[in-house]
Amino acid sequence: MRVATWNINSLKARLDRLLAWLETAEPDVVCLQELKCADADVPIEAISAAGYDTASWGLGRWNGVAILSKVGIADVRRGISGQPAFGDETEPRAITATCGPVRVQSLYIPNGRDVADPHFPYKLAFLKALAADAAADAAGDLPFAAMGDFNICPTDDDVWDVDEWPGTTHVTKDERDALAAVQAAGLADVFPRPLKHAHPFTFWDYRNLDFPKNRGLRIDLALANPAFKAAVTDAYVDRNERKGKGASDHAPLVVDLDL
DNA sequence: ATGACGTTGCCTCAACGA
Numbered sequence: 621m622r623v624a625t626w627n628i629n630s631l632k633a634r635l636d637r638l639l640a641w642l643e644t645a646e647p648d649v650v651c652l653q654e655l656k657c658a659d660a661d662v663p664i665e666a667i668s669a670a671g672y673d674t675a676s677w678g679l680g681r682w683n684g685v686a687i688l689s690k691v692g693i694a695d696v697r698r699g700i701s702g703q704p705a706f707g708d709e710t711e712p713r714a715i716t717a718t719c720g721p722v723r724v725q726s727l728y729i730p731n732g733r734d735v736a737d738p739h740f741p742y743k744l745a746f747l748k749a750l751a752a753d754a755a756a757d758a759a760g761d762l763p764f765a766a767m768g769d770f771n772i773c774p775t776d777d778d779v780w781d782v783d784e785w786p787g788t789t790h791v792t793k794d795e796r797d798a799l800a801a802v803q804a805a806g807l808a809d810v811f812p813r814p815l816k817h818a819h820p821f822t823f824w825d826y827r828n829l830d831f832p833k834n835r836g837l838r839i840d841l842a843l844a845n846p847a848f849k850a851a852v853t854d855a856y857v858d859r860n861e862r863k864g865k866g867a868s869d870h871a872p873l874v875v876d877l878d879l
Numbered sequence: 880a881t882g883a884c885g886t887t888g889c890c891t892c893a894a895c896g897a
Contacts (some may be wrong), residue, residue, distance in 0.1 A: 629885075629886070629896085630885085630887080632886090632887095633885080633887090646882055652888095656886065657887095680884080681887045681888060681895095682887085682894090682895075704889085731895085731896060731897060732897085733895085733896085733897085771896095790897060823897075824881095825896090825897070826880060826883090826884035826885055826896095827883070827884050828883065828884090829881090829882055829883055830883095831881055832881045832883090833882095834881095839897080857892075859881095860881095862881080863881050866885095869896080871890075
């Protein structure tokens with residue numbers, strides 16, 4: 621089976637491209653982030669017509685996550701245990717479901733904005749809660765993967781140029797340590813192959829010709845438990861989806877499984 | 880070709896992204 625994760629930067633604005641990509645890539649399960657719409661505005665009919673069930677958690681113009689599945693959606697859970705709120709709002713940044721033989725989590729980790737911004741400790745707190753929350757699924761026999769936009773470059777190789785990257789967030793030791801703690805719970809990075817160039821970047825800023833110049837980041841990850849990892853036959857970043865008019869600034873990360 | 884930022888809300892600009 622084929623499982624993917626994609627930060628689509630607005631479900632409404634990207635719907636036509638999403639539907640076209642579902643038809644060509646034929647994933648069985650897709651984790652989406654940055655829906656930027658409320659649950660009531662999720663176009664479940666169009667997605668259903670493409671053959672997918674939808675589980676979503678969206679509140680409005682910011683954040684929002686979903687899981688699409690051709691193989692059923694069961695045991696849906698919104699959020700994570702101990703999820704920190706920002707201000708008085710618990711933001712829609714995690715949804716988990718069992719889809720056929722796998723359990724997947726669609727994650728949109730807070731950006732952090734700047735190391736001096738309140739969003740930065742919020743990001744670290746979210747990751748700390750995630751590490752604790754993931755331990756049970758990580759240790760289980762059911763293939764499980766926490767997938768999504770982690771907003772962290774795990775290593776300097778995951779940045780197009782760490783010297784030129786205006787590196788406050790995404791590359792700090794605190795963030796990488798917090799990510800390592802999630803992995804230490806029993807989740808391994810499913811490292812994808814790039815379709816072009818040396819590094820499997822998943823994000824390129826819209827500005828400054830970053831995509832044509834391959835000034836990218838690898839911030840979208842699939843962290844898998846041993847049962848999921850053992851079933852992986854291939855993983856790649858579909859950078860072709862970053863091309864053309866109306867693209868998201870992220871490309872899908874696709875994982876193939878012998879399941 | 881992949882081309883100089885895009886999306887949303889109530890909006891004519893601000894907030895946000897990474």
